Amino acid sequence: AQRVTQPEKLLSVFKGAPVELKCNYSYSGSPELFWYVQYSRQRLQLLLRHISRESIKGFTADLNKGETSFHLKKPFAQEEDSAMYYCALPSYGGSQGNLIFGKGTKLSVKP
Amino acid sequence: ETGVTQSPTHLIKTRGQQVTLRCSSQSGHNTVSWYQQALGQGPQFIFQYYREEENGRGNFPPRFSGLQFPNYSSELNVNALELDDSALYLCASSLRDKETQYFGPGTRLLVL
Numbered sequence: 001a002q003r004v005t006q007p008e009k010l011l012s013v014f015k016g017a018p019v020e021l022k023c024n025y026s027y028s029g030s031p032e033l034f035w036y037v038q039y040s041r042q043r044l045q046l047l048l049r050h051i052s053r054e055s056i057k058g059f060t061a062d063l064n065k066g067e068t069s070f071h072l073k074k075p076f077a078q079e080e081d082s083a084m085y086y087c088a089l090p091s092y093g094g095s096q097g098n099l100i101f102g103k104g105t106k107l108s109v110k111p
Numbered sequence: 112e113t114g115v116t117q118s119p120t121h122l123i124k125t126r127g128q129q130v131t132l133r134c135s136s137q138s139g140h141n142t143v144s145w146y147q148q149a150l151g152q153g154p155q156f157i158f159q160y161y162r163e164e165e166n167g168r169g170n171f172p173p174r175f176s177g178l179q180f181p182n183y184s185s186e187l188n189v190n191a192l193e194l195d196d197s198a199l200y201l202c203a204s205s206l207r208d209k210e211t212q213y214f215g216p217g218t219r220l221l222v223l
Binding site: 004034043044049088091098099100102104 | 115151167211214
């Protein structure tokens with residue numbers, strides 16, 4: 001079964017430090033993966049998607065098929081990056097709209 | 112462009128009651144997906160509607176049902192509420208041929 005694992009519930013870093021939020025997935029094909037973010041009192045919103053290969057708010061994520069990972073990285077964390085981050089994978093074989101989410105990682109960036 | 116809206120924002124019900132949650136999709140979107148997010152968990156897919164037809168369903172019992180209307184707004188109905196149904200219910204809309212989903216703010220349901 002397809003699965004998304006985010007091993008860290010909470011990640012705490014200091015402002016200016018590098019940050020890496022881990023995401024591993026289980027799927028044998030070529031997946032499209034997403035990172036969604038939820039800032040305090042805001043709705044869940046798309047941060048970036050694998051297929052776009054873009055950097056959003058300084059974040060990047062590289063798909064590593066060998067390690068089945070899609071870790072989210074930022075070289076210098078900012079306080080405004082504090083939020084809940086969710087990695088998601090479409091459910092292939094099911095409806096395209098069905099996203100499988102990890103449990104999320106809460107990023108706390110301290111001043 | 113209008114974003115996804117959901118109503119009500121909060122709701123308290125008792126066990127055995129029925130509840131209807133509503134969602135208006137983003138302008139131009141014809142697909143609506145519903146998710147349940149329990150405390151401390153990621154969202155879990157309930158079902159999706161595309162052009163008024165159910166287009167996929169997650170591992171939820173039949174007492175979770177839905178509708179999509181010609182204007183692509185949608186309802187989620189839950190019968191015979193159980194305590195475990197307490198959660199944040201998220202609605203997301205998307206264009207049919209794209210997988211990017213745009214989420215509403217959610218409805219927080221508490222079942223006592």
